[in-house]
Amino acid sequence: MTVIDYPPKPSPGDRIAVISPSTALPGVLPLPYELGLRRLRTDFGLEPVEYPATRKMGSTPQERAGDIHAAFADPEIKAIMASIGGEDQLTVLPLLDRELIRANPKPFFGMSDNTNLLAFLYNTGIVGFHGAGVMAELGRPGAMHPQTEESLRAALFTPGEFELRPAERWRDVSRDWADPATFDAEPETRPGTGWDWVNPDRAVEGRGWGGCLEIVAWMLAADREVSHDLSVYEGGVLLLETSEELPSGTEVFRTLRNMGERGLLQKFPALLMGRPKTWSFERPHTPEEAARYAAEQREAVVRAMRAYAPDTMIVFDVDFGHTDPQLVLPYGGTIRVDGPARRITVTY
Known part of the structure; x- marks a missing residue:
């Protein structure tokens, strides 16, 4: 190892x-x-x-x-x-x-x-x-x-240790980087919604691994940098988030299903799922469409985890993906997910 x-x-x-x-x-x-x-x-x-x-x-x-x-x-x-x-x-x-x-x-x-x-x-x-x-x-x-x-x-x-906090205010709507007026003021944000916990009955401490779900899928398909020795992931904290390409709930489920068939999902007793980006210039969702998209993604994640790793603790809407703010996570470093205390602590 x-x-x-x-x-x-x-x-x-x-x-x-x-x-x-x-x-x-x-x-x-x-x-x-x-x-x-x-x-x-x-x-x-x-x-x-x-x-x-x-x-x-x-x-x-x-x-x-x-x-x-x-x-x-x-x-x-x-x-x-x-x-x-x-x-x-x-x-x-x-x-x-x-x-x-x-x-x-x-x-x-x-x-x-x-x-x-x-x-x-x-x-x-x-x-x-x-x-x-x-x-x-x-x-x-x-x-x-x-x-x-x-x-x-x-x-x-x-x-040392750093405790993550749910976003007080967040956004996933972008503005045109080519337009100088974009930089005249801060972007509009929305009140935070907190984290949502599934199976928060224990504390898990392990090394973080994962990243952008679409890229993890590509690495799996090309057989790049995903170890065939799955023991290297044993007891770790899985980090997954999706990009501005807004993959469908079906695509998210199928990618997780592939990871489950390979035996990956079962190695991680905790999953941090990044708050999904729900808006893009190509798909400028209304608030109602955005909420529906986020709900479909969550359902896909829960369905896949129930099938392959039903006891895994999941925390939804952690701000480490393509949304704003973006909390830094140590990839390969120590992450502690404390379900009963509803706390996430990383070691930088």
């Missing part, structure tokens, strides 16, 4: 690599990206360092793998953050030098398509951090969501 260690943390004044392992959206949508870079400097005291493919739309998998290697190998770089996600990081994984990365462990922050790299780090023995990319979270109009900022600051700089 691979032993997974926390990499050393940066300090204010250190250099942080900013890379685009998936899509180089900074090259076409610079406004949230430049805002995110400014906040890294002014709010977090870190000096961002860009790489050749960070703003290069259409970069090859080889170019992106080269940036990843350079960022990990450079002793002056103390942490690494993705600009944003995408949809083809799967093609980068076979090009990565596992020994180089293992010899130079650093905190990596990303989510969505960066589930690929997080799973790679898990299998390499390095704790990664699910959440907080440059464009969507640091580049949020008006100001970072205070719960995102608090979580990211703790994950970046402070070893």
